[in-house]
Amino acid sequence: SKMNALLDKHFINGALVPPVKGRYLDVVDPSEESVWGRSAAGTVEDVNAAVASAKNADYTWSKTSGTERAVVLRAIADAVEKNKPELADKEAVNSGKPLQEAAWDIDDVVGCFRHHADLAEALDKKQGKIVDVGMEEFETRLFWESKGVVGIIVPWNYPLLMATWKVAGALAAGCSIVLKPSELTPYTAVDLAVIAHQQAGLPAGVLNVVTGFGPDVGAPLTAHPDVEKIAFTGSTATGSRIMGTCAADIRNVSLELGGKSPIVVFDDVDIDVAVEWLMFGIFWTNGQICSATSRAIIHERIAPRVFARLQEVCAQVKACHPLTPELPDKAYIGPLISAAQYQRVLGYIEGAKREGASVLCGGGRPADAPPKGYYLAPTVITNVEPHMTIWKEEVFGPVLVVKTFSTEEQALALANDSCFGLAASVLSKDEVRAQRMVRGIKAGIAWVNCSQPCFCQAPWGGVKRSGIGRDNGEYGIESFLEVKQVTTYKTKEPWGWYIAPGFTRPAPQQSKL
Numbered sequence: 184s185k186m187n188a189l190l191d192k193h194f195i196n197g198a199l200v201p202p203v204k205g206r207y208l209d210v211v212d213p214s215e216e217s218v219w220g221r222s223a224a225g226t227v228e229d230v231n232a233a234v235a236s237a238k239n240a241d242y243t244w245s246k247t248s249g250t251e252r253a254v255v256l257r258a259i260a261d262a263v264e265k266n267k268p269e270l271a272d273k274e275a276v277n278s279g280k281p282l283q284e285a286a287w288d289i290d291d292v293v294g295c296f297r298h299h300a301d302l303a304e305a306l307d308k309k310q311g312k313i314v315d316v317g318m319e320e321f322e323t324r325l326f327w328e329s330k331g332v333v334g335i336i337v338p339w340n341y342p343l344l345m346a347t348w349k350v351a352g353a354l355a356a357g358c359s360i361v362l363k364p365s366e367l368t369p370y371t372a373v374d375l376a377v378i379a380h381q382q383a384g385l386p387a388g389v390l391n392v393v394t395g396f397g398p399d400v401g402a403p404l405t406a407h408p409d410v411e412k413i414a415f416t417g418s419t420a421t422g423s424r425i426m427g428t429c430a431a432d433i434r435n436v437s438l439e440l441g442g443k444s445p446i447v448v449f450d451d452v453d454i455d456v457a458v459e460w461l462m463f464g465i466f467w468t469n470g471q472i473c474s475a476t477s478r479a480i481i482h483e484r485i486a487p488r489v490f491a492r493l494q495e496v497c498a499q500v501k502a503c504h505p506l507t508p509e510l511p512d513k514a515y516i517g518p519l520i521s522a523a524q525y526q527r528v529l530g531y532i533e534g535a536k537r538e539g540a541s542v543l544c545g546g547g548r549p550a551d552a553p554p555k556g557y558y559l560a561p562t563v564i565t566n567v568e569p570h571m572t573i574w575k576e577e578v579f580g581p582v583l584v585v586k587t588f589s590t591e592e593q594a595l596a597l598a599n600d601s602c603f604g605l606a607a608s609v610l611s612k613d614e615v616r617a618q619r620m621v622r623g624i625k626a627g628i629a630w631v632n633c634s635q636p637c638f639c640q641a642p643w644g645g646v647k648r649s650g651i652g653r654d655n656g657e658y659g660i661e662s663f664l665e666v667k668q669v670t671t672y673k674t675k676e677p678w679g680w681y682i683a684p685g686f687t688r689p690a691p692q693q694s695k696l
Contacts, residue, residue: 186273189273191222194391195232196232199373201223207222208366214553215556216522217555223394224395226403229400230403236388237388240387240389244386249357250303252354253300255354256300258383262379273371274342278520279469284467292344295655298639299351299352311324320672320676322670323671325668327667328667330435332358332411333413333414334407334413337363339365339520350375352654352662353663359391363392363393364392366394369394372394373392376391401421414437417439437644437662439473439644440605441579441649442603442605442649444603444605444608444626445480445598446461446476446607447607447611448485448610449612450482456610460633464476465583466514470581474637477578477582478586481585490543497561502553503516522557524557525557531582532564532573535564535573540568545561546562559580563585564582564585602647604627604648605627605649606630607629608629609621609631626645627644627649640656642654643656
């Protein structure tokens with residue numbers, strides 16, 4: 184299958200094209216620490232060509248009905264499903280996540296395109312919705328129109344899924360797109376464009392992909408005057424730069440940024456159940472999740488038992504090559520994405536020790552790790568205080584920090600003690616208390632008695648420095664639409680502001696001369 188190839192070109196105006204300047208970058212396999220393939224290193228010239236192509240396609244694509252777009256979205260879903268084995272393999276090797284997790288991602292991609300097809304059809308039914316303005320002389324209707332050309336910039340932790348959350352919403356809304364994947368994981372974004380145009384009938388120019396580095400591709404895309412909106416998932420620092428660039432000429436942004444999400448564990452939980460969610464919330468995807476519940480706030484009465492169980496279970500998580508076949512009773516952790524990220528995470532752990540925190544388990548390379556690969560053992564850090572860097576900053580690796588509490592008020596204050604507000608989890612058998620807690624925590628996403636479930640039907644995004652706007656669900660498609668009110672004067676009665684009603688001019692008098 185063609186999907187096995189690692190494509191080293193951009194996808195612009197319905198075709199694979201080499202980079203204008205002929206520059207390429209190396210893409211590394213994090214489990215082998217070696218070059219896996221090469222990728223086009225785009226420049227402003229490639230971005231300009233892609234934006235021109237999207238702008239040209241927008242004239243026709245933006246005028247299609249939601250029902251017409253739904254046909255294409257469902258065809259994309261079917262084609263991705265057909266190519267699932269190759270896409271999942273590629274995603275696992277490139278991002279370092281275990282294959283079964285990459286396979287879930289591809290299933291989610293398929294589901295997301297299908298759900299957005301339904302949303303596109305629902306949009307047709309909503310068009311022309313009447314608003315009661317309280318005056319029968321006027322009829323006011325609402326229409327939802329596409330924002331036009333959008334730039335989408337996505338990270339490396341869920342390369343195809345994070346792209347899909349935005350691409351599916353933008354396509355459903357009738358937008359044309361220039362997509363920039365992370366330079367660390369460029370391949371499946373190019374594959375998606377190839378699949379959409381060659382196997383699903385998406386018109387040329389509607390989805391363009393330009394690969395390369397942030398400063399060379401992301402920056403000119405963000406600054407391009409013909410790009411009406413930038414939708415970005417990534418770091419808070421980059422999100423701030425994007426917002427600054429778009430501020431100059433008032434262009435729209437949606438930002439899904441970092442997190443340091445709390446997981447509050449009350450003393451009425453079943454210890455094994457709590458430890459399962461504590462671990463899934465931070466060690467899934469090798470800990471590289473924006474919504475990871477990386478700050479555990481545990482009731483002091485059960486903390487010793489939770490710590491003992493965490494130590495025991497963390498030791499059983501096996502460091503494995505991403506393509507290791509799934510075993511029913513084995514949990515795997517893959518390598519971190521890159522040498523730089525590996526060093527960064529180790530640096531945070533060393534910093535925590537210097538500040539006086541203790542490493543309960545992990546903290547370095549797992550004893551059973553393969554000889555090569557950026558593997559880090561599941562790490563739990565205790566004796567953490569709120570002034571410490573490890574409590575405040577997003578580590579983006581398999582590192583859980585723990586603080587204990589005694590009262591609900593304390594737990595709530597600790598949960599909200601962050602500049603971020605992406606997600607939060609509360610584990611308790613007391614449903615009323617759990618609901619009270621999640622309503623009190625400042626976050627865009629909250630989970631009760633679980634951590635990390637994510638559905639394309641529900642809005643995803645954060646508050647505070649975790650970003651602006653939402654992906655997914657009807658809120659996600661709204662992000663790519665502009666609502667227009669059309670008000671019509673429906674009566675024959677004169678308005679009568681300057682000319683009184685019923686007033687007619689006298690006939691001109693005959694001159695007496």
